[in-house]
Amino acid sequence: MxxxxxxxxxxxxxxxxxxxxxxxxxxxxxxxxxxxxxxxxxxxxxxxxxxxxxxxxxxxxxxxxxxxxxxxxxxxxxxxxxPAQAPAGGLDFSNLLESTSAPAPAAGGLNFSNLLGASSGNADNPSTVFYAGMNLQDAMDANPHPKAIVKLLQEQVNLFKELNFRNPVLAQKIKGLSYDEAVQVWREYVVKGSIKTSFAISQSLNKEKDFTKRLRENPNDTEAKEYFDKKKKEREVDEQYRQVMQEYPESMGRVLMLYIDAKINEHPIQAFVDSGAQSTIMSKKMARNCGILDLVDTRFAGVAMGVGTGKILGRIHMVQLQIGHIHFPCSVTVMDDATMPMAGGDKDKAKPQDMDFLLGLDMLKRHTCSIDLTQGKLKFRLSPTEYLETPFLHEKDLDQSKGGTKGFDATKSNEELLKAQQKHDKDDSNKMEE
Structure with missing residues (x-):
């Protein structure tokens, strides 16, 4: 202990x-x-x-x-x-520098007394670094002293909101605490993270030293060569990752699938536009809701083959798909709810029946549609010079199961994340005790 x-x-x-x-x-x-x-x-x-x-x-x-x-x-x-006598009131880092006459830090340079909370000569009251628009990571980097960062979190509402979003467990622990109590909780959290990090890094360094020694003694050591080959590949992957984050950060974001608003028999639907699907399909539940389930021709029942398999109940030969004020006749394959494709959202939360209607390539080609990603619209060609344009739906218009944020409950989501992290921390502590 x-x-x-x-x-x-x-x-x-x-x-x-x-x-x-x-x-x-x-x-x-x-x-x-x-x-x-x-x-x-x-x-x-x-x-x-x-x-x-x-x-x-x-x-x-x-x-x-x-x-x-x-x-x-x-x-x-x-x-x-x-020096013969240290300056009164705090730490003097000038004696840590190689030069015997180190100049004062330039504007914008590192000021260790500030970073360590000793600039005022009193470590119990560290100064803070903050500017308008500062994010949480920059605030933590510029204010490593627990008392400084906790002071900022209690003063700057936006920083605390970001902490609550990124680490709800820590945010809930320090919420409502006094300054000194919050500092103590923050210290314990940082110490715990530091121990885990130090042991992981220490183990990695020791392993690398061991393999270096083995390779020096035996250049043909297969295990050692595989280890360093793997390390080299990891460095190359990390380098590519850093390059992408710097030059094409948008490629790391979540891609929202293409949905449009439509109606069938005056029943509103959100149609998933999928040019990679051979046929236009609809769930049994949606066909019932639209009042057209009785029109299914069961002679076309069967099994759909693709990435998986799905049970086809039949085919509706003529469905009037309303886009805006125009009706487009569509032939639709009706599938059993349990075997419908998953919606393009969170796979852990999505259910097969969340995919109600999929506008496939057959109908896109029939109505000479074009997907315009520049303007964010699906265009139906009505004549050589006339088009009907309908916008793709935004995240706010789509349910979570479809990748959107409609109906998103931040409080409930934070509670779920909090429980998951608490369970993870408990399991982690049990492993460390063992």
Missing amino acids: SDITITLCNPQTGQSESIPVANTMTIGEVVEFGKALLGMDGNLIIAKDGKPLASTTQSLAQAGVANGDLLVVMPPAARRPA
């Missing part, structure tokens, strides 16, 4: 991570934690209050490290002799 909580900081990036440790842990072991947590490598040392802790075999208790202390992880070359 951990005795104290310490914060490790990389002065070159300003990144800091808090972790619970035993005070019997050696300085050398803390260095390894720093490498894993902060993504650092090479020969590193630990500094406390601007002074390096020289002996790597000393325990934290022997080195005078106490609960809540900030330890800086840095290369030995970055160290210079400490």
Whole structure:
């Protein structure tokens, strides 16, 4: 069980991570934690209050490290002799820099005293960095001190709303708490995440060192070669991902399927436009609702073959599909509800019967339709110079089962997500205890 909580900081990036440790842990072991947590490598040392802790075999208790202390992880070359007297009121990071006459940070540069909440000389009241339109991730990056980010969350409603959207579990935990209580909850959350991250990174680094050693000893080690080939492929995939996110971020978004408003026998429907489907189909339920189920010719019953199989109940030879003020005669295949294609929304929530009507290629070609994605419309050619245009429906017009947001209950969705994350956290804790 951990005795104290310490914060490790990389002065070159300003990144800091808090972790619970035993005070019997050696300085050398803390260095390894720093490498894993902060993504650092090479020969590193630990500094406390601007002074390096020289002996790597000393325990934290022997080195005078106490609960809540900030330890800086840095290369030995970055160290210079400490000044005779540190400035009153806070940490002086200038003695961590290689140059003996380091200039003050330029405008827009890193200011470690601000990032660590010591700019005012009082770590109990850290300053905050905020600008209009700042998002949650930028706020967390610029305000790593728990007291600073919690202060912002309690002052800026939009930041808290974003936290509630991205992490409802944490948002609900700190909602309604006093400032000090919220800071404590935030610390515990960050520490827990830091431990999981550090162990994962540490295990990955140890595994890589082991395979490097094996490959050095035996260049034909099949397992080691497969490991590094896999790592290379992962780096290439990550590089492509970063490139796409920078140049074509829209390709990572969810694609909304094409639906149009229509009517059959004055009954409103949302027709799914699918040029990849050979036939126009309708569910049995929709045929009943439109009052045309009695018109099904069962001589055309059978089984539809494609990605899956579906039971065909028959065919309605003439259905008047109303688009705007124009009626278009359509031949429709009626399928059993249970075997209808899934709607183009959330597959976990979609049901076969959510796909009511599918306007397939047969009728699109018959009525010389064109899908105009530039204008977001389906065009029916009425004459060589005349077209009927109907817009594709937006997310707000479609139910969740069809990929839209109509009827979306944010509170209910957050509650479901909260329960799922709580279950995940509980399972995670049980695994760590085992």
